[in-house]
Amino acid sequence: xxxxxxxxxxxxxxxxxxxxxxxxxxxxxxxxxxxxxxxxxxxxxxxxxxxxxxxxxxxxxxxxxxxxxxxxxxxxxxxxxxxxxxxxxxxxxxxxxxxxxxxxxxxxxxxxxxxxxxxxxxxxxxxxxxxxxxxxxxxxxxxxxxxxxxxxxxxxxxxxxxxxxxxxxxxxxxxxxxxxxxxxxxxxxxxxx
Numbered sequence: 488x489x490x491x492x493x494x495x496x497x498x499x500x501x502x503x504x505x506x507x508x509x510x511x512x513x514x515x516x517x518x519x520x521x522x523x524x525x526x527x528x529x530x531x532x533x534x535x536x537x538x539x540x541x542x543x544x545x546x547x548x549x550x551x552x553x554x555x556x557x558x559x560x561x562x563x564x565x566x567x568x569x570x571x572x573x574x575x576x577x578x579x580x581x582x583x584x585x586x587x588x589x590x591x592x593x594x595x596x597x598x599x600x601x602x603x604x605x606x607x608x609x610x611x612x613x614x615x616x617x618x619x620x621x622x623x624x625x626x627x628x629x630x631x632x633x634x635x636x637x638x639x640x641x642x643x644x645x646x647x648x649x650x651x652x653x654x655x656x657x658x659x660x661x662x663x664x665x666x667x668x669x670x671x672x673x674x675x676x677x678x679x680x
Contacts, residue, residue: 576668
């Protein structure tokens with residue numbers, strides 16, 4: 488599969504969006520979420536507030552600028568898996584490739600602290616994760632020929648989405664991810680507990 492050619496305009500839009508998100512995160516980490524206004528972010532990114540709102544729906548969305556990419560990536564991992572690969576194995580591959588590098592990012596602890604200590608961000612995060620669960624659960628269900636609200640598919644989706652939180656403090660995050668996927672693939676039994 489070849490990557491689509493991205494035109495100059497799309498590259499400029501993506502660069503502007505990234506500059507806004509980077510400026511917002513820098514300011515939020517420096518000053519605190521509630522002490523930074525939209526105008527501050529626009530000025531730091533050298534854009535108008537109108538341009539900022541063309542790229543982001545609101546202040547909370549600036550913190551979670553990769554939200555749409557996460558949704559799309561999870562769905563693609565399920566739908567575009569190689570022939571014969573299980574849904575769980577495709578999601579395992581995705582988590583290892585995409586979330587392990589994020590877990591090791593030098594600003595991760597600061598980012599998590601920002602979200603955890605800011606009620607508006609915590610609420611947005613929970614709503615976002617619920618949306619991701621619904622989207623991923625529906626994609627899994629579609630692949631398995633089940634109803635979009637199938638409980639088993641939604642449960643798998645939720646556990647996969649909780650992997651970053653469950654593994655972030657483990658000394659060997661890769662081994663922790665593998666352990667969780669082994670449990671998801673093979674199921675719980677009293678010998679593992």
